Amino acid sequence: MTIGIGGAGGKLAMLLDPEATVVNVSETELRKVGATSPILAVVHSARGQLRGSRKSPQIGRDAFQSIKRELLHLIRGNVVVSSTGGGTGKGITASLLDILTAEDDVPTGDRTQFCLVLPYAKLEPAEFVDNTVQFLREPLSLAIDSGNTGNIYLFSNQLKFESRLPESAYNQMIVDSLTVFNAVPAKGEQLQLLEGHIDYEDFALFTAKPYFNHYTYFDFDPEVPFDKQLAKNLNPYLLPPDNPIEALFLLELPSGADIAPFYDILEYFAKTNVTPVHGVVENPARKAPFITVSLLYSRKPTELVEDFNRVSQAHTQAKVRKSLEQHVVLPKLEVNLEREAKRAAAQSGAGEGDILAILRRLGKL
Secondary structure, eight states: OEEEEHHHHHHHHHHHOTTOEEEESOHHHHHHHTOSEEEEOOOSSHHHHHHTTTTOHHHHHHHHTTTHHHHHHHHTTSEEEEESSSHHHHHHHHHHHHHHHHSSOOOGGGOOEEEEEEOOTTTSOHHHHHHHHHHIIIIIHHHHHHTOSOOEEEEESHHHHHTTOOHHHHHHHHHHHHHHHHTHHHHHHHSEEEEEOOOHHHHHHHHTSSSEEEEEEEEOOTTSOHHHHHHHTOOTTBOOOOSOSEEEEEEEEOTTOOSTHHHHHHHHHHHTTOOOEEEEEEOTTOSSOEEEEEEEESSOOHHHHHHHHHHHHHHHHHHHHHHHHHOOOOOOOOOOHHHHHHHHHHHHTOOHHHHHHHHHHTTOO
């Protein structure tokens, strides 16, 4: 089962699984995605139910309380799709991660995978960037450390903005890539096995591990070193991986192809001290070898939060500069108090000396 949270998460979840459950604080957004299983998280404001969380994670956190029990039951052993920058997605997902972090131990079969969409810091609103920095530093890091989640996939909007793609087209690209990765166990079971073994149970155990997952796939050239091909073909929708702790790959070979390249791939992983889950199958539909590979790493790259922080600070500084530029400067008035006092005395008929004496006592002259 797939559970989509918030606007971005709901759209992606519905593309990935037409039977997905979609959660939102906005009735309008729920109607837009047309989910067969919508869940409305109640906001303590009639306007909130129509307008959504308006980029405020606190609204999402507050609304989570109304669906807490139901949602915790639904996510067990399933996939959550959300964003880190918005209010509903970040607020509700962070609340889920907080609860998972506090649990003593989540059984392998109950661990939840999280597909998270991060904003492109250079071009998206400052609120999205600030929300993401907080999300990465606190609920996500703590949940990873607890070991109570399944794989976490960090998708990025960078390619969408740099290539100027429509949101719907980019979402479909992400879903298509996930579909290729999720097809690994079916291929492992249905195609003729030449080496190793990957079935649904193996795949489920791998994706239940509490690490970040960078998966990719490409036509494999036996004449080119695997490390060079991997570096060239990292998944453009995901953040680049750190050094892998664990790995999985499925190599598909055309009928009658030489199996020798499989050993070259194993040697690459041996050099990185990783023993991958692997399988080699014969796929008559392939004209050239094709590989799907997944790298699990334990921590997000340090540069990630630093990059978001730099952009966040730049946004703040820009706001300050803009505010200063718009500040109205009042003209400076030069006033001679003695002259003005004499003029006031003449108008009121009071003694000039009396007014000057008062001003001197007050320290004005």
